[in-house]
Amino acid sequence: MTDDILLIPGPIVISKNVQAALGTPSVSHTSAEFASTFSSALKNVRKVFKAGDSGQPVVLAGSGTLGWDIAASNLVQPGDKVLVLSTGFFSDSFAECLKVYGADVDKITAPLGDAVPLDAIRDALSKVSYNMITITHVDTSTAVLTELEPICKAVKELSPETLIVVDGVCSIGCEVFEFEKWGIDYALTASQKALGVPPGLSVSMLSDRAVKVAQERPFESSFFASLKRWLPIMVNYEQGKPAYFATPAVQLVNALDVSLREILDQGIDARVAKHKQTSDWIKAKLTKELGLKLVSVNDKVSAHGLTAAYTENPPKVISGVKQHGIVIAGGIHKQIKDKYIRIGHMGVSACDDSRQDMEKCFEAIKESL
């Protein structure tokens, strides 16, 4: 077992309490004890997503990818028009998932390192009646942040019937995110990102309108990802009542419950602000002190849970950093795959200054260049 500090953009370092909640004995998935834990976790998902009291949170054994299947197989039907805003590898993969389930996808691809211009989005929304728009809040491949609020406003103005779907995998818990206020219909994330839990859970939230679309769908396009099956289960669990469709990942849900409590104890706004502070610090150090160039083209489109920076010889930097006990990641955007590194700064590594994870990371990168 390694003592390395894991600073990739997920999985992230987990807290001691989260780790303890994971390594616990078996409990029945239909026990009152587990139903109470699951209820607490689901209620706190609402708070972290800022989702209010309507709609329905959904937590399934799976991964972030499963969240795409949930959207693609429940919220649109084959032939439905979907507008995908692409800021990298993960936006493109979401588009692929939508196509597998039969959606008719139009994609607007941002210039590398930038977000899709609002004008282009407004233009598309004016010309075609889309059933759904998908926005990757932060594309983990480029560390590009897309400002959600103006896009949501444009959709409400130009095409209010269009469902707003947000991939919040590398954003929810570390970026300003307002599910209810911005009128988002479906947002998804994964346990191993800013939620601070090991991988293995798909965590998502539906608006009332999205619940209705899923419930009234005349046929199912998936089984394990079917909201017709899962919605009554989630409604029951949230009320503390056990229900069964497929067995939930009990220990991971325990860990999620503990992690969400930790996040809410800090306060979601304070936590997001702390991620920004940490992000600003490491980005300034890398660019000003080491002269590195970020993949994201300006501050406005720079994510706060990870940093993507061009370096000479990334494999050498990554292995050099590893010798200092720090694990960072390489690139995965096909155009620049071998030209940049990615550093994750989510959860305790971003929030607990006493750990000095980012300082150690910076020193290790500096030495390795």
Place this chain on the structure above:
Amino acid sequence: MTDDILLIPGPIVISKNVQAALGTPSVSHTSAEFASTFSSALKNVRKVFKAGDSGQPVVLAGSGTLGWDIAASNLVQPGDKVLVLSTGFFSDSFAECLKVYGADVDKITAPLGDAVPLDAIRDALSKVSYNMITITHVDTSTAVLTELEPICKAVKELSPETLIVVDGVCSIGCEVFEFEKWGIDYALTASQKALGVPPGLSVSMLSDRAVKVAQERPFESSFFASLKRWLPIMVNYEQGKPAYFATPAVQLVNALDVSLREILDQGIDARVAKHKQTSDWIKAKLTKELGLKLVSVNDKVSAHGLTAAYTENPPKVISGVKQHGIVIAGGIHKQIKDKYIRIGHMGVSACDDSRQDMEKCFEAIKESL
């Protein structure tokens, strides 16, 4: 946190080492360390399934149910004929899953508590050219065991092109199971059953023939469950090489690796024999000493990883047993839902005599009747 002994038919009591492997710090899913663990787990899946060196094991974040989606969305196409042998709730749910993905399902339903007669299966196989047959080795709702070998032989004789798919959720690791020898094409289980790991993983095995069917499929019917996406990933991980489609549940895979080693240290044949011994013991005690009647109609169709027995007032028995610190389950077969109890005896509870889990369970049931 409870100290109760969990004797439902999954999740089951996990060993101390499995629990420790779960509660571990984060490790990168693309690290050499994790790839080595995943490789070991996949190789040992082959051994526990008795699958030999061909085909491909697949371990995904999910549940047993996801294994149905894998079969239904990769191994048959819409309109393909599937013969489902039903011995209870879970066989029927598998049929539902197949229909969601467009299969044309014929179902032969066994008399309650019995397996489907071989003659009826031979008859169906003679009349229709099926693309797939599904057999629920043990239906967890009824504790009915279906003898696989004669059915596999009948398929090879009468309809050799038919893919043989086995739901081994409550059997693999505790029943005699020969993936390679019997010519099975796809078998699935879940981590929280006889594999002795907490819930959160779908664990399955494909034959070479099934791999080919999945690879040559002209279109995809699912994304998260798509074998076209996952097969290259699993091939790589088994070779110790990290690969990415969706993030695996790292800590659960650690736990799976530890549990499979424990199973193979005992020896899979010895372990299966021990489950039979434990099962025979509890069934004899319940029927002979307490006069209870089993749901399964005779020894030949009685599972060895759980026992389903009729009792007066099952809720009273379950809550009585709970007062002795033992958790057992109620019924879920709709015809007899409120008339029977289910006792799980898989993993350490069946194999580690020093725990005396089954003795304690029997005494608790006796007192509660």
